[in-house]
Amino acid sequence: MMSKIIVAITGASGSIYAKILLDKLTLLKDQVEEVGVVMSDNAKDVWKFELGDESYNDYSFKFYQKNDFMAPFASGSAKFETMIVAPCSMGTLARIAQGTSSDLTTRAADVILKERRKLILITRETPLSLIHINNMQAVTQAGGIVCPASPSFYSRPATFEELAATVIDRVLDMAGFDLQTYRWGK
Secondary structure, eight states: OOEEEEEEEOSSSOHHHHHHHHHHHHHTGGGEEEEEEEEOHHHHHHHHHHHSSOGGGGOOSEEEOTTOTTSGGGSGGGOOOEEEEEEEOHHHHHHHHHTOOOSHHHHHHHHHHHTTOEEEEEEOOSSOOHHHHHHHHHHHHTTOEEOOOOOOOTTOOOSHHHHHHHHHHHHHHHTTOOOOOOOTTO
């Protein structure tokens, strides 16, 4: 099955998650029909600060401006099946939870939820306030999946990239991709 997927990258710390996600989607090209990417300005700044480069420019995916409401996935008729927000800031979570479509990321999330498709938010914050928890509850009740950026250690990751991949592999599993990854008990 070929998938059409939206990747939104927000300004939360954790650019490595976005990078690993884009890297893995590049490798899964035989399962991907189209990837649309939207990055906030803060996401670009955080990427440069945390990863020390602007390698987000190196991907062959179609990138959309944060306020491009003419992007195909701003409408349910484009049939993008999955949206992953990696990392997802608490501000973005709040706007999605309240249905505030103030930019392309929040509009696309609103579309995914209303069309009953798969929305996965890789939230990156600690500790959580009750407001954060209530927003996570609202997104979950609306059909979204909140997947905190909590890496696992079962596979004994040796690098930051391998550690981040434990989260991304789990997310790609939830999104329905067939990938080689660590499996418990195998």
